[in-house]
Amino acid sequence: MLKAPRPKACSACAVRDTALCRVLNAQQLARLNRRSYRRMYPAGQLIAGVTPSEDWCATVLSGVIKLSKTLSDGRQQIVALLFPGDFLGRPYRAEFPYTAETATEVQLCCYGRACFEGFMQEQADLKQIFLERALDSVDAARDWMLLLGRKTAQEKVAALLVTILQRTSRPGPDCEPASCRQLIMPLTRTEMADYLGLRLETVCRQLKQLEGIGAIKRLDARRISVRDVDALACAAGPD
Numbered sequence: 001m002l003k004a005p006r007p008k009a010c011s012a013c014a015v016r017d018t019a020l021c022r023v024l025n026a027q028q029l030a031r032l033n034r035r036s037y038r039r040m041y042p043a044g045q046l047i048a049g050v051t052p053s054e055d056w057c058a059t060v061l062s063g064v065i066k067l068s069k070t071l072s073d074g075r076q077q078i079v080a081l082l083f084p085g086d087f088l089g090r091p092y093r094a095e096f097p098y099t100a101e102t103a104t105e106v107q108l109c110c111y112g113r114a115c116f117e118g119f120m121q122e123q124a125d126l127k128q129i130f131l132e133r134a135l136d137s138v139d140a141a142r143d144w145m146l147l148l149g150r151k152t153a154q155e156k157v158a159a160l161l162v163t164i165l166q167r168t169s170r171p172g173p174d175c176e177p178a179s180c181r182q183l184i185m186p187l188t189r190t191e192m193a194d195y196l197g198l199r200l201e202t203v204c205r206q207l208k209q210l211e212g213i214g215a216i217k218r219l220d221a222r223r224i225s226v227r228d229v230d231a232l233a234c235a236a237g238p239d
Helices: 026-035 113-122 124-150 153-168 189-196 200-212 229-235
Strands: 037-041 046-048 056-062 065-070 076-082 099-102 106-112 181-184 216-218 223-226
Touching: 026 106, 026 113, 056 113, 076 124, 076 189, 106 113, 113 124, 124 153, 153 181, 153 189, 153 200, 153 223, 153 229, 189 200, 200 216
Parallel strands: none
Antiparallel strands: 037 106, 046 099, 056 106, 065 076, 065 099, 181 223, 216 223
């Protein structure tokens, strides 16, 4: 774990408009800020699900986290990715059912699990948005089941790129025209293959084909320019 900066006022938070705490009023935000603390982690570090119980929750401020499930024989599967603004934790339950590992350098805004549960008890809007997020996660899991079960290899790879594009993209210096977006991939090619249920060779071949139709351009092992968003979305197939 890296040394974290001192907490800033919640009004200056980079994910203020997308995090759960956006529904809290100024007084409640001040209380939460006094009880919160920042943590920074390098890529590849386990941060949750490694002890019998977890007594904290967090909002992802920056970076990407992998949630994985491990079988008794040691086999592991990435089941979800968390992006800036997402919530990490399991209120009302001490045991966290997944292993959380940083895919990139990550900064978290952390607070005690009991503290967050208390805020939900007294603030109906927070409980409501938490419920909505939970249902969104269920919908996303069902959509991912459809992707894994019915979509082609190219649709799977393109759909993953679209998801990462929507959550993390930024204009890049290698992008022309200005509408081009640059991705810093949080997953290796091997991790992409595991996440999508494909072979490594298949992922590499599909990336090459997406580059061939002008949808993307691979800049290096981690950086990808999305040259044609519409073409990439079309390659991802119907919703």
